[in-house]
Amino acid sequence: xxxxxxxxxxxxxxxxxxxxxxxxxxxxxxxxxxxxxxxxxxxxxxxxxxxxxxxxxxxxxxxxxxxxxxxxxxxxxxxxxxxxxxxxxxxxxxxxxxxxxxxxxxxxxxxxxxxxxxxxxxxxxxxxxxxxxxxxxxxxxxxxxxxxxxxxxxxxxxxxxxxxxxxxxxxxxxxxxxxxxxxxxxxxxxxxxxxxxxxxxxxxxxxxxxxxxxxxxxxxxxxxxxxxxxxxxxxxxxxxxxxxxxxxxxxxxxxxxxxxxxxxxxxxxxxxxxxxxxxxxxxxxxxxxxxxxxxxxxxxxxxxxxxxxxxxxxxxxxxxxxxxxxxxxxxxxxxxxxxxxxxxxxxxxxxxxxxxxxxxxxxxxxxxxxxxxxxxxxxxxxxxxxxxxxxxxxxxxxxxxxxxxxxxxxxxxxxxxxxxxxxxxxxxxxxxxxxxxxxxxxxxxxxxxxxxxxxxxxxxxxxxxxxxxxxxxxxxxxxxxxxxxxxxxxxxxxxxxxxxxxxxxxxxxxxxxxxxxxxxxxxxxxxxxxxxxxxxxxxxxxxxxxxxxxxxxxxxxxxxxxxxxxxxxxxxxxxxxxxxxxxxxxxxxxxxxxxxxxxxxxxxxxxxxxxxxxxxxxxxxxxxxxxxxxxxxxxxxxxxxxxxx
RNA sequence: GCGCCCGUAGCUCAGCUGGAUAGAGCGACGGCCUCCGGAGCCGUAGGUCAGGGGUUCGAAUCCCUUCGGGCGCACCA
Numbered sequence: 001x002x003x004x005x006x007x008x009x010x011x012x013x014x015x016x017x018x019x020x021x022x023x024x025x026x027x028x029x030x031x032x033x034x035x036x037x038x039x040x041x042x043x044x045x046x047x048x049x050x051x052x053x054x055x056x057x058x059x060x061x062x063x064x065x066x067x068x069x070x071x072x073x074x075x076x077x078x079x080x081x082x083x084x085x086x087x088x089x090x091x092x093x094x095x096x097x098x099x100x101x102x103x104x105x106x107x108x109x110x111x112x113x114x115x116x117x118x119x120x121x122x123x124x125x126x127x128x129x130x131x132x133x134x135x136x137x138x139x140x141x142x143x144x145x146x147x148x149x150x151x152x153x154x155x156x157x158x159x160x161x162x163x164x165x166x167x168x169x170x171x172x173x174x175x176x177x178x179x180x181x182x183x184x185x186x187x188x189x190x191x192x193x194x195x196x197x198x199x200x201x202x203x204x205x206x207x208x209x210x211x212x213x214x215x216x217x218x219x220x221x222x223x224x225x226x227x228x229x230x231x232x233x234x235x236x237x238x239x240x241x242x243x244x245x246x247x248x249x250x251x252x253x254x255x256x257x258x259x260x261x262x263x264x265x266x267x268x269x270x271x272x273x274x275x276x277x278x279x280x281x282x283x284x285x286x287x288x289x290x291x292x293x294x295x296x297x298x299x300x301x302x303x304x305x306x307x308x309x310x311x312x313x314x315x316x317x318x319x320x321x322x323x324x325x326x327x328x329x330x331x332x333x334x335x336x337x338x339x340x341x342x343x344x345x346x347x348x349x350x351x352x353x354x355x356x357x358x359x360x361x362x363x364x365x366x367x368x369x370x371x372x373x374x375x376x377x378x379x380x381x382x383x384x385x386x387x388x389x390x391x392x393x394x395x396x397x398x399x400x401x402x403x404x405x406x407x408x409x410x411x412x413x414x415x416x417x418x419x420x421x422x423x424x425x426x427x428x429x430x431x432x433x434x435x436x437x438x439x440x441x442x443x444x445x446x447x448x449x450x451x452x453x454x455x456x457x458x459x460x461x462x463x464x465x466x467x468x469x470x471x472x473x474x475x476x477x478x479x480x481x482x483x484x485x486x487x488x489x490x491x492x493x494x495x496x497x498x499x500x501x502x503x504x505x506x507x508x509x510x511x512x513x514x515x516x517x518x519x520x521x522x523x524x525x526x527x528x529x530x531x532x533x534x535x536x537x538x539x540x541x542x543x544x545x546x547x548x549x550x551x552x553x554x555x556x557x558x559x560x561x562x563x564x565x566x567x568x569x570x571x572x573x574x575x576x577x578x579x580x581x582x583x584x585x586x587x588x589x590x591x592x593x594x595x596x597x598x599x600x601x602x603x604x605x606x607x608x609x610x611x612x613x614x615x616x617x618x619x620x621x622x623x624x625x626x627x628x629x630x631x632x633x634x635x636x637x638x639x640x641x642x643x644x645x
Numbered sequence: 646g647c648g649c650c651c652g653u654a655g656c657u658c659a660g661c662u663g664g665a666u667a668g669a670g671c672g673a674c675g676g677c678c679u680c681c682g683g684a685g686c687c688g689u690a691g692g693u694c695a696g697g698g699g700u701u702c703g704a705a706u707c708c709c710u711u712c713g714g715g716c717g718c719a720c721c722a
Contacts, residue, residue: 165721644682
């Protein structure tokens with residue numbers, strides 16, 4: 001909503017600057033810090049003071065003479081050191097906000113182009129931990145934001161089912177514990193928790209006798225060829241773990257369009273196709289001698305951005321003929337853009353949603369019309385520690401001559417989640433600083449454990465409140481509500497952190513339902529809905545139409561009421577900026593600031609007991625605007641909004 | 646050694662392309678339920694924006710530098 005007004009203001013200022021000073025200047029338009037100062041402001045007079053050799057205020061005064069308020073504005077004032085401040089017609093703007101869509105299709109989005117978002121990507125060999133949750137929540141919020149803005153979006157979750165991590169767990173079952181494949185199959189849930197322990201156990205077992213690493217190598221090779229007992233065990237482990245990961249993510253409303261399995265990349269010789277291209281273009285070369293003798297490497301020494309590396313070459317094919325992760329990822333990235341020249345086969349995972357890459361059974365999936373891949377932009381949500389590898393993948397595309405696709409290969413980097421010193425200590429890990437999680441060492445907080453804890457706490461809080469008024473709800477209602485509150489708490493906690501900052505995960509902080517939290521958002525909306533419910537019970541109109549708002553006298557809009565309307569009108573541009581910059585915390589922050597403004601107004605401006613009809617309707621209008629705006633932001637954040645708490 | 650990220654209130658963090666008195670949550674202290682639910686609101690205390698230079702009418706914000714802390718720089722992913 002506000003973006004249109006910004007453009008109007010910029011337009012009249014640009015014309016004014018041209019008419020009065022003969023300047024071609026693109027004026028900055030911002031929202032001033034206080035409502036009494038106005039609603040949009042430009043510091044252009046300050047910016048031009050030097051060039052024009054005049055005092056900023058004098059420039060502003062002259063512009064004021066030459067410029068008329070654009071449509072929807074009442075007046076223009078000069079404030080402070082020389083700001084030109086534009087004051088909106090509050091009644092007209094508020095009436096328009098009643099009927100506006102808070103976050104709509106973006107004019108900047110090309111709906112024919114598809115964006116592929118890859119996220120989660122957890123190695124299928126152990127339970128998900130809270131670090132994985134950060135990845136999944138960021139990826140999911142990004143996908144929701146893009147879709148809300150009208151962007152065709154495909155979410156992929158990469159399953160490395162042929163890697164070292166799966167191999168280690170297979171060794172753990174077969175060699176360390178002496179299990180058969182049938183034994184693994186018979187293990188009860190939670191299977192991912194069993195693997196969590198085995199994985200760290202195997203690490204210690206290797207340390208006990210380095211000879212045992214030969215078992216890892218043998219298993220890894222079996223996983224790649226897909227043949228034999230070890231491969232069978234690997235498939236079983238990966239499949240059972242993926243089922244668990246999907247269940248964990250489903251608890252917080254995260255799902256996927258496609259699971260891409262590395263084993264299929266191997267089976268279908270994706271790398272062979274990519275390798276041909278790499279060889280043809282000279283992007284890789286065979287090393288006859290030296291440190292990397294017998295390997296195919298991608299030379300990086302000539303590249304500006306890889307200066308200062310210890311080794312200026314990156315191994316793509318090892319001397320034993322196996323392919324490194326980077327090699328496979330280049331092939332995968334090429335496929336995402338439709339540049340590989342071949343495609344996966346598809347089937348429903350476990351016979352249900354989502355799709356996975358798999359040998360197609362008969363002609364299943366041929367008639368669904370779904371087409372995966374062929375994105376025009378690819379966003380990989382991967383933690384910042386892998387920035388170097390992502391740059392190499394991009395360099396691979398460049399070397400193949402795909403400059404545009406290299407530019408549109410975006411690494412959405414975020415910092416890791418570590419444990420706060422206090423939380424680490426509570427879990428039995430000593431330390432005086434924050435502690436990095438490690439699946440290999442078994443250090444971390446499992447996602448399901450955190451969710452269980454959040455749900456238990458939610459239930460306690462609900463029952464405590466229900467007990468007071470004696471109105472017990474049905475038990476299953478409490479369960480649903482407890483889940484919703486837990487989801488809100490977790491998702492908001494992950495989404496509110498800026499991507500460049502390491503999260504020091506503190507259990508008390510993460511499970512707080514006060515202040516800047518998911519439940520705080522929920523409570524604000526519950527209050528708004530309570531008001532409307534009470535109005536209905538009193539036989540009063542629970543909604544006020546835009547036409548009625550348009551007739552309200554200007555005096556009803558006190559600065560605080562008006563401030564919320566103006567703030568709500570910025571939802572669209574906040575979401576657009578968040579999607580464009582990949583700084584999703586902007587959305588979380590806007591949501592919590594909006595809720596804060598509403599909570600404050602709630603206490604100052606009663607609706608039900610207000611006798612003045614104009615005042616009452618103005619307040620109700622603000623409540624409506626608030627409700628619809630927060631609903632839109634919460635939907636993007638994946639925060640469910642209950643009717644009552 | 647090279648590269649990336651961080652250093653703002655006791656703690657956890659916001660501060661957008663430089664601009665109007667440096668903000669919020671938690672914690673501390675003090676208030677607010679005859680009035681739409683106190684998972685809330687209002688107020689008080691608390692900051693040489695790590696240090697030092699520079700650019701500018703103006704710097705938490707941009708540049709340089711120093712000092713702390715984190716993470717990368719594999720024939721692991």
